[in-house]
Every structure is written in structure tokens, then in C-alpha cells.
Amino acid sequence: MSVAPSYETVETDVLVLGAGGAGLRAAIAAADAGARVLVVCKSLLGKAHTVMAEGGVAAAMHNVAYQDSWEVHFADTMKGGKLINDWRMAELHAKESPERVLELERWGAVFDRTWQGRIHQRPFGAHTYPRLAHIGDRTGLELIRTLQDRAVHTKGVDVHMEVTVFKLLKEGGRAAGALAYRRADGSLVLYSCGALILASGGAGKMYRVTSNSWESTGDGTALAYDAGAQLRDMEMVQFHPTGMVWPAGVRGILVTEGVRGEGGVLRNKEGERFMERYDKERMELSSRDVVARAINSEVLAGRGTPHGGAYLDITHRKPEFIKSKLPSMYEQFLKLANVDITKQPMEVAPTIHYAMGGVRVEAETGATTLLGLYAAGEVASGLHGANRLGGNSLSDLLVFGKRAGDAAGAFVKARPTATRTTIDQAEIDAAIAELMAPLDHTAGESPYPLQAEIQDVMSKHAPIVRDGPELEAGLEKILELGARARSCGTGGSNTLAFNPGWHTAQDLHSLLVNAEALLRSALERKESRGAHARSDHPRTEEDLATVNYVVEKTDDRMRVRAERQPPMPAHLAEVLQQSHARYTPEATE
Amino acid sequence: MTEASNVELKIWRGDAKGGELVAYRVPVREGMVVLDAVLWVQANMASDLAVRWNCKAAKCGSCSAEINGYPRLMCKTAITEYGQQVTVRPMKAFPLIKDLVTDVSWNYEVNKQIPLFTPSEKDMSSSEPWRMQPNDVDRVMEFRKCIECFLCQDVCHVLRAHDLKSAFYGPRFMVRIASLEMHPKDVLDRRPLLKGKAGVGYCNVTKCCTEVCPEHIHITDNAIIPLKERMDDAYFDPLRSLLRMFGGEQKPGH
Secondary structure: OOOOOOEEEEEEEEEEEOOOHHHHHHHHHHHHOOOOEEEEOOOOOOOOHHHHOOOOEEOOOOOOOOOOOHHHHHHHHHHHOOOOOOHHHHHHHHHHHHHHHHHHHHOOOOOOEOOOOOEOEEOOOOOOOOOEEOOOOOHHHHHHHHHHHHHHOOOOEEEEOOEEEEEEEEEOOEEEEEEEEEOOOOOEEEEEEEEEEEOOOOOHHHOOOEOOOOOOOOHHHHHHHHOOOOEEOOOOEEEEEEEEOOOHHHOOOEOOOHHHHOOOEEEOOOOOOHHHHOOOOOHHHOOHHHHHHHHHHHHHOOOOOOOOOEEEEOOOOOHHHHHHHOHHHHHHHHHHHOOOOOOOOEEEEEEEEEEOOEEOOOOOOOEOOOEOEEEOHHHEOOOOOOOOOOOHHHHHHHHHHHHHHHHHHHHHHOOOOOOOOOOOHHHHHHHHHHHHHHHHOOOOOOHHHHHHHHHHHHHHHOOOOEOHHHHHHHHHHHHHHHHHHHOOOOOOOOOOOOOHHHHHHHHHHHHHHHHHHHHHHHHHOOOOEOOEOEOOEOOOOHHHHHEEEEEEEEOOEEEEEEEEOOOOOHHHHHHHHHOOOOOOOOOOO | OOOOEEEEEEEEEEEOOEEEEEEEEEEEOOOOEHHHHHHHHHHHOOOOOOOOOOOOOOOOOOOEEEEOOEEEEHHHOEHHHHOOEEEEEOOOOOOEEEOOEEOOHHHHHHHHHOOOOOEOHHHHHOOOOOOOOHHHHHHHHHHOOOOOOOHHHHHOHHHHOOOOOOOOOOHHHHHHHHHHHOOOOEOOOOHHHHHOOOOHHHOOOOOHHHHHOOOOOOHHHHHHHHHHHHHHHHHOOHHHHHHHHOOOOOOOOO
8 A cells, every 4th residue: 555544643641552450440540530442342342251250269268168368378479470470469469359349349349259149269270268359150251340340430431342443652761652553444544542551451362272362462572572661570471270172163162160160170081080199188279380280280191081181070069069169161161072070080181271461560450561551461461470279360350450450540640731642653653564464465375374373383382391492492483473474465455345364464463473482482491380381300409499580572572681689578478488278179969 | 171162153143233143063062052162253264253251150141142043041041952053043032233233222212111129108208228028028039039131022022023212121030120129118109100211911821931041931921920910919910890880999100
């Protein structure tokens, strides 16, 4: 296209990218602080990946186990994250999540109850006490619906659905806007804003077998990186131990940890309860990194199920119990795999689930290293360290969504004229030209096989257990794919109207930035810790427990450097040292 | 694995101006659902085929379509369920954007008109966590399962055949109102809304919505009929009308 297409300019105080739990909670907070808020999301409202969260939201409310406290939750989170977590985030999270859960209830969320009428809490992997407030196995749906209804009824909040942001814009070193296209008709929008909150989720789509939807292409991390913000812990991606493996069409779809929380056991094809050999104490409710690697090892040792996984069995529970506690799992297996989980075991294998790493944020505010840019939820990093505990994601969204919204609201209040920005026209034109390029050479390589190739490279070269030479080879391939992606087409059509081929071509860049950052950071971390296991560095190095790897764009190149965390204050160090509490979940039937 | 076989998948291609069914031959894999087949066509034969999907696990309600004439989620329908020929069309009750994607924004506008969950002043100001018994919340749990796939809206003849979107909110939002009205802590009276803009009277209980609900919510029996009863009780009970006539009772909503 010779003439740059025109765009509409929309002005707002706070622009929120993403309408999952973090984005919606942030939007409500920023609006409560008096800001005009615009939420932009790639899908329809209420469809964000948060709806897939099943098991629950972790909050030390001690409704089921009176011994629970924020201190225990803090220690569980730090230990589960293998100590590289941002300790201040872990502290805030443990202290504030009960308040955020109770607030949801006051906004209309309906949690499962105990017989005394309190919010029920279920046991989950690596949580010392039963801690997950839940609604059957559809906690995420309840959370997003409650926040969605609250947000659309909050004065000052507006939502633009099915809009994809492809570039962040700056003015004088401050995040000042974003360029986006509407998926329905390809028309362009320039959002001009006083502050911007990234709440765009993870990047699971860089792998073939994932529990993530098409949306999880790591846009937020890529946008922030391109704009000059720092990323952190990018080597840390979580394999959820239990994804479906069969039939092929459903491979990767999540099987909630709630199955194990409600008593489900893992067995290999010989019928052995193999977790005994990997974590005798916590068994199936060990942390996710341990369980995922255990299943992987069983398969590699030839003890896997026919489709290359393990058996997850809950048939010892009564059918009515299973159907009431795990209704969507029951439905999911019956419909998609023709397996009745009240009578037959499920076949499961690890699936890419969550990015612990992401944009580097400041604990209290979610502020990134770029002025005016905030991040919360999966796109941000720090809380989960090297491994996330189940249930800590939903609480993360609520606690840090609110904090980022509060901070962005206060930031724009202090700069009332900041929304009227003057952004460099040349920068806008260049970004638009890049966006439109695939439409100009539609006959170029199709983005669909390119995306599949990225997924294959990552699955092969950055699997559950990594090693240096494989990572090196993977990096080389990803850089090569980067060059091909820059000149790719749309798969054949040059229409602007709802053209998924063109949209997929845009997603490639985000996937590639995430993949490159993962590989480079994984090469730097020469040890095994949490989700990052290396066969050539199998030991956990004590000295690296306070080190994070930070990714940054300098001189147009991706650079990774180690950074040491400030020492933990005495009161937290003491909490960590004293926590040895162990709790074996008992049958509550 | 069984031998790969083919299925003829006809997909409606076009936009608001017009279109047609286009046939594609798709190799069938074990366990394939209609959405897999549609995405296979998109990746291999028609790169600009427009379709909405997200979770692929029947949890988000994005991939609603009419499969061989029946409103269903594509991710939950086995490709083999309909034999060798499968036809996929977009939802008919909503304006078409492109191919299988329709403009469902009207639903989001309706939701904005339904007053939010409203607890009593006393409950709101209490610093104690609420107590609610399992029995008291069981009833609304069913309604809260809704994934907003809008298949019930699509099949509702008030909306589909008569296009009475200005008079009736549709089954989805009856479920929404029921979830609020029957919440043990909600104190707002939505009966005037039900009688007025929400138009619960338009539903003549054919139960088509219940039949297509992928979450198996008993929309008609458990949501709409009780709401109709609540409204009738307030507005059309002859005894109450008499009472009102003599000033003994106020109209609902006052």
C-alpha cells in the first residue's frame, strides 16, 4: 500500500490491554480512582483465558484449616517458586488475597460453601492447608463473570472488543498510547492515553501442546519489550502435569489439579502409584514442576500409558461426589474422549500452561521500567518465581490487578493533560506499514505453517527437561524463523475484513520475541530450578536463589543479564525459616 | 489409530451482502471435533475463513454455530456425529459479520441494562464475612454455569423468527436475572424490569433454549417459569389487585 491507511484517534485516561481477571480488576480500580478507562481485548468480553481456570483462588482465609495464615501462604509461594520470587510481591499477595476474594463475594460471586456457611476451601498442590476458594471446577468463569458485570456497570469504564494492539507508542520516554486494528474490518485505531496497563496474559501458543487458547501469543511481553521495558524470568514456563492426551484433537486441554485435590491418584501403566518415588511426602499434591517431571520420566522409562501419559484415577470416589465437585471434568471427558471418569481413569500428560516470567514490575504498583506502563497478571513476572502454585494465579489477578489499577489511576490524576499526546508521526506510519505488509505480498509464506514451525521448535528444543546444545540449536532456528516471519504473507487473501490469516501473521512477532527471550534466558540459567530443568546442569545452585535473569532490548538486540535481588527483610526470612507445617488432606466426603 | 477418512465439510462463506456454502474435504483424525475441522480448513485451504474460538474445551462459549441446522458449540461436537456430510452455518439470530462470525454485541448491551447484584445496606456495611448455607446458594449455582455462548438466544423464536430484540431480553438474560433475583443476599426488586423492558411475558415456554444449552441449564423450568410466577404474583394476582385497589399494598418496585 502506497498511502498509509487512516486511523481513528480515541483518547482515554487509562488504557487496559486485556479483559481477563487482571485487566477487569485493574479497570474497576482505575475507574474507582476517578479515571476514564478503556479496556481493549482481542476476543469478546468474558472469553479471556481466565474462564479456563478451574481449581480455585488461593487465599489464606482459614475457613477449612484454622491454622492457615498469610505467613504460611507466603512461605508456600516462595518455596514453590524455589525462592527466586519477588518476596515483596509474595508478601502482598498472601496478605491481600483474602480481602480480594471476600470483595468478589460482595460483588455477587457465589462460592461453594462449608456446612457452617463460609466459603469452602479445597486442598491443592504444594499448599500446606486447604486454601482454594472455588466454585466446583469453574472458578475462573465465576471470577470473570463477576468482574465483567461489575466493570460494565462501573462509571467511566468502556470496552472495545475484538481489537488487537500491535504497537505501544511513547512520548518523551513515557508510554502514551497504542496502535490497534479492529478484527472485524481491519480498521485502525490510535489510542492516546495517560497510562497503560498490560493485562494480556501468557504465551502458551509458542508450544504445540498447550492448555492455552489462540489468544495467548505473548503480545504484552512483546509490546513491552519493543517499547523498551524490561522482562524477567523468561525461562520459567510451567508445564501443567495433567493435560488431556487423547484423542489427538484435544491434546493439551487442561485437566484441573482439583482432580488430585479431591483425591485423584496418578498411576503408570503397571498400576504403580509412582509419585511415591518422586515426593513421598506430598505425593500427587506435590508442586507442579515435580509432578510434571515425574510423569515425563515415567513415560521416558517406558512406563507410560498407550498414548504417552499417566493414568489419573478418581474412581474410588462416589459418582455423585465426582459430578458435584468436578462437573466440567466429568462432562469434558465424557464428551471429548468418551471416558466416564466415575468409572474409568483419565489419561494425562504435561501441557504448557503458564508463564511465570514476563514484564518486570515493581511490587507495590505493577509499574514496569517504562514510565506510565503498568502490568498485572500472567504478563507480569515476580510473584511465582520458578514455579507457580495452583490457585495463585487467580489471586494474583485480583491482588495485582487492583494494585496496577490504583497506581495507574493515581498516575493520570497527577498528570491531567497527559492524555493529549503528540506522538511522532513517522513512528506511527512505520508501524502501520509493518502491519499492512503481509496484505501487500499475500503470496508470501503462509503464517499458519510458520506458527506451527515455531511451536515445533519450542517443543523440541525447550521441552520439560532442557540442555545447552538443544537450546542453542533452538535459538538459531527461532532467529531464522524470525527472518522468514518478517516477509510472510497472509495465506492468500488480502481482505481487511475478519482475516485470521493476516491476524496470525501479526501474532508471529509476539511469539518469536517470547521464544527468543525464553531460549536466551534458559541458556543463561546454568542450573535446575523449578520449571527450568537442565540435564547438563542438574543441580540447584544455592547462589542463584536470589538471581533473576532480566531481558532488555539494547542497540536493537536482545540482551540477558543476571540481577541479584535485594536481601529479604528479617521478618520474612524468619517466616520462611519457621515454616515446616505439613498437612495431609483428609477425605471430606 | 484408525485409517484416515475424509468428510465433506460445507461452511457458509460470505458477509452481510451475501454468500454461499463452500465444500471442503477434510481428513478426519480420531477424536476430531467440528472446530478442529474448521481450523484445519482455515490453516490449509481458506486462510481468511472467519471463525470465533478460544478455549476449545466448552468453557468459553465462543464457537457457537449451527451444525447441520442444530445450534451447538463446534468444540464439543464430534465430526463423525453427523456421518460423512457436515454443514456449518453462522448463528441466524444475529447480524452476520463474516463467514461463521456474527455480531453479538446486542447481548452485551442488554447485560448493561440489568441492575447489578445489590445486597442490603446492612450486609454491605458488615465487616464480617457473609454466611450462606450450601442449600441457599445451590439454586443460583445452576444459573452461574452459563458460558454466554448465546445458543439459547439463537434458537429462541421470539428473537430468531420475530426479531423482537427490542421487546424481549432472551433466555440468556432471564437466566442472568434469575441468578440475581434468587441470590440469597440480593434485595433489589427486578419484577418491574421483567414485566417491562425484559419482557418475560414474551416467552411461551417452548423450551427450545433448554434443549440447546451446552451447560444443561434448565432455562425454562428453573429460571423463566419462576420469574414469570414472580411477576404474575406481583402484577396479575386478582387478590392483590383488590388489595391494591383499597390501598392495602403498594405496587412492586416502589
